[in-house]
Amino acid sequence: MTRKEKAEFIMEELDKIYPTTPVPLDHKDPYTLLIAVLLSAQCTDIRVNQITPYLFAKADNPYDMVKLSVEEIREIIKPCGLSPRKSKAIHRLSEILIEKHDGIVPDNYEDLEFLPGVGHKTAAVVMSQAFGVPAFPVDTHIHRLLYRWGISNGKNVEQTEKDAKKVFPKEKWNKLHLQIIFYGRSHSPARSPKLSVDYITEAIGTKKVLKEFKP
Template sequence: MTKQEKVAFVIDTLESIYPEIPIPLEHKDPYTLLIAVLLSAQSTDVKVNQITPLLFEVADNPYDMVKLSVEEIREIIKPVGLSPMKSKGIHGLSKILIEKYNGRVPQTFEGLEELPAVGHKTASVVMAQAFNVPAFPVDTHIHRLMYRWGLSTGKNVKQTEKDAKRLFPKDKWNKLHLQIIWYGRQYSPARGWDLEKDIITKKIGRKSVLKDYRKKNG
C-alpha cells in the first residue's frame, strides 16, 4: 500500500465512522475556547469541561477575568493541574486582549502565539475551531496514530504536524484532526489497545508496530 493509498483509506474510513464530529471542549465563543484549550494542557477534556462552567460563571470574557486575581483564578481551575502557570496565563492574556485587541481574540497564529501560556498547538486549535482557518493541531492521539499508521516518523509533534499537512488535503485538516483524535480515543488508545477493533491500523499499520503488538499479545 502506497502512502497515498493509506491516506485515502484513512480519510474514507474516518468519514464513514464520524460523518459529523463534535468539538470536545465546550465553549461559546473564541475567548472561552481559548481558555478551555489552554486549560486542557496535560489534562483531560472531561475534567476541563467540568471546570470551565465554574470559571465562566464568574468570568466568561477578558474584562471580567482581569477583575479576578491570579489566585482567585487558580482556586477555580486547580483540579485541571498546572494551575499556577495556567492562572497567570489566563489573567495575563486577558489583560493583553483588552489592551491590544479591544477584548477580542486575534485571528492570526502570530497574535495568538504571542499571548502568555499560548503555544503553537493551542493557537492551531483556536484558528481551526473558532475561525475555521486550516490548521492541524497535533495532540498525543494524532502523534501516536500517525506513527502507528506509518505516516510519520514519530520523532516529535512538530515533524508529525509537518507530515500530516503534507499528506492530507488542506481543506480536510480541520475535520480530520478531530476525527483522528476521536478515533484514537475509541479504537486505538495507548493503553488497552485491541488491534481487532482498530480497523485502520490493522489494515495499514507500520509492520514493526503490528509485529510488536502481536508479540506482546500472543
C-alpha cells in the same frame, strides 16, 4: 500501501465512523475556546468541561477575567492541574487582549502565540475551531497514530504536523484532526492496542507503537 493510499483509506474509514465532529471543549466564542484549550493541557476534555462552567459564570470575557485575582482563578481551575501556571497565563493573556486587541481574540498565529500559555498547538486549535482556518493541531493521539500508521516518522510533533499537511488535503484538516483524536481515544490506546478494535491499524498493516510522548 503507499502513504497516499493509507491517507485515502484513513479518511474514508474515519468519515464512516465520525461523519460529524463536534468540538469536544464546550465554549461559546473564541475567548472561551481559548481558555478551555489552555486548560486542557495535561487534562482531559471531560474535566475541563466540568470546570469551565464555574469559571465562565464569573468571567467569560477578558474584562471580567482581569477583575478576578490570579488566586481566585487558580482556586477554580485547580482540578485541571498545573493551576499555578495556568491561572497566571489566563489572567495575563486577558490583560494583553484588552491592552492590544480591544478584548478580542486575534485570528492569526503570531498574535495568538504571543499570549502567555499559548503555544502553536493551542493557537492552531483556536484558528481551526474558532475561525475556520485550515489547521492540523497535533496532540498525543494524532502524534501516536500517524506514526503507527506510517504517515510520519514520529520524530517530533512539528514533523508530524508537516507530514500530515503534505499527505491530507487542506480542506480536510479541520475535521480530520478531530476524527483522529476521537479514533485514538476509542479504538487505539497508547498501550496494548487491540487490533480487533483498531481495525485501521490492522488494515494498514502497521503495528508500531510510539513511546509515550507529551507535546
